Amino acid sequence: MANVYDTLMERGYIKQVTHEEEVRDLLGKEKVTFYIGFDPTADSLHVGHFLQMMVMAHMQRAGHRPIALLGGGTAMVGDPSGKTDMRKMLTKEQIQHNAECFKNQFSVLVDFDNDKAIMANNADWLLNLNYVDFLREVGVHFSVNRMLTAECFKQRLEKGLSFLEFNYMLMQGYDFLELNRRYGCVLQLGGDDQWSNIIAGADLIRRKESKPAYGMTFALLTNSEGKKMGKTEKGALWLNKEKTSPYEFYQYWRNVADSDVEKCLALLTFLPMDEVRRLGLLQDAEINEAKKVLAYEVTKIVHGKEEAEKAKAAAEALFAGGASMENVPTVEITEDELGCTVIDLIVNTKILPSKSEARRLVQQGGLTINDEKITDANMVITKANFNDKSMLIRRGKKNYNRIVIK
Structure with a gap:
């Protein structure tokens, strides 16, 4: 043994x-x-x-x-x-x-x-x-x-x-x-x-x-640049699903740098090392398959198989432009909460922790609503911004949230 x-x-x-x-x-x-x-x-x-x-x-x-x-x-x-x-x-x-x-x-x-x-x-x-x-x-x-x-x-x-x-x-x-x-x-x-x-x-x-x-x-969990891993826009990557949803948790590992995939697979999953090395050698578009394996395996250990399957399905639906939105992190608001700026909406719904971060996201061209890039941080949100009472917000390339009017 x-x-x-x-x-x-x-x-x-x-x-x-x-x-x-x-x-x-x-x-x-x-x-x-x-x-x-x-x-x-x-x-x-x-x-x-x-x-x-x-x-x-x-x-x-x-x-x-x-x-x-x-x-x-x-x-x-x-x-x-x-x-x-x-x-x-x-x-x-x-x-x-x-x-x-x-x-x-x-x-x-x-x-x-x-x-x-x-x-x-x-x-x-x-x-x-x-x-x-x-x-x-x-x-x-x-x-x-x-x-x-x-x-x-x-x-x-x-x-x-x-x-x-x-x-x-x-x-x-x-x-x-x-x-x-x-x-x-x-x-x-x-x-x-x-x-x-x-x-x-x-x-x-x-x-x-x-x-x-x-x-x-x-070794402390650091990326290839020596910075501590597990920090997100909202702070730490928590194991409690109320603090970091299984979808956000999955997405974090799905989006790690190519150079960190093999190390994370070795440290954070129980996959045999032969498989870890095989996945770590994948290049270019294929490395995304390794990232999916990493994200699924780590989420499965922390949140269980069912939550890992849901997070994986949600990520794939969004990536493929599919219609299944049920597993995307969703916040409900009332009609009374409309009429605020896009910055206020993002902070009020806790999608981002501060107005300065939300404003920076808009300035850097990283915020889209229903596939339209937002350039005005003071844009007022009305019912017209919702499709069938639902709004899809994307931060950067891969972070999705949904806001639904009750």
Whole structure:
């Protein structure tokens, strides 16, 4: 049976490992309990988290046990990694609500039945800590000089790093120690921006418990230009269908750059690597077939087969100029809402988040209504702009929305 380490390496997940030979050996021989932390700072996971869920799924399918650690405690502090500004503070109630939402989304890929995976919350041990005891037990093992060289702090030092956030590394290190003591967890995984925090935790276990602990990071989901993927005009590409509809989700993957198709197929689907490489080699018009496979497979994992089929049918109907509009994202309005400008309509119906973005779209010639290009941002929308109470809006070449009068 293939070692999951080799699978993860072949598919392009692994970026850094603390002890490569030992970790590979361990994953090939034993059932390993590992963890990934998720701070519940929103009420949905996004596509960056999805990559980490895929790693959990590969690991679980190979017989290992995942712990999805919800950061109910750490979310009250905020991780400075990869951030230029301090995160906003959340209430305990908000964090708890977000944690519940996460669990439902994890279950799409990770099986929590019969202790096959564990959902833990670091609020259970962090929120009632005695600060002096914590400093004596944990703080004594952290060198401030070393912490200041960590990438996650370096970026923030220019703008100012609060002491609140400076504690984050100690708290994450302590999480690993707690999970090691409670569940025998010996491996922490995370995005590459977590490398310093992961090393700190593994080091703490070695010092406190005199036994080995390991860390592994994966590449962040970036495009061929090195920019983070999963950003849309409306913000993040969410896994919750109320925040990002399955159609929009499908369209995002349908429209990725040609150069990113093979990487996305490897990281975000379970297709065999032979098939991934075959699709990745397609050129010109044929690469569109590979993009359809990518969009369908990722949407199927996140939203289920039925939603993936609907999104695919809607995209094909529009592309072929077909008549089926039922799966295109649709907003209903009343006749009373007519008489506003096209800019107001687009923002009021939440097709775009701001008037400046809507205006820019018009100025760049990227907005059409019922196949007519709109050049006047102040054009007033009336009943005459609707065909049989329906209006089709296209942004750019491939983003469609429909507005219907009730």
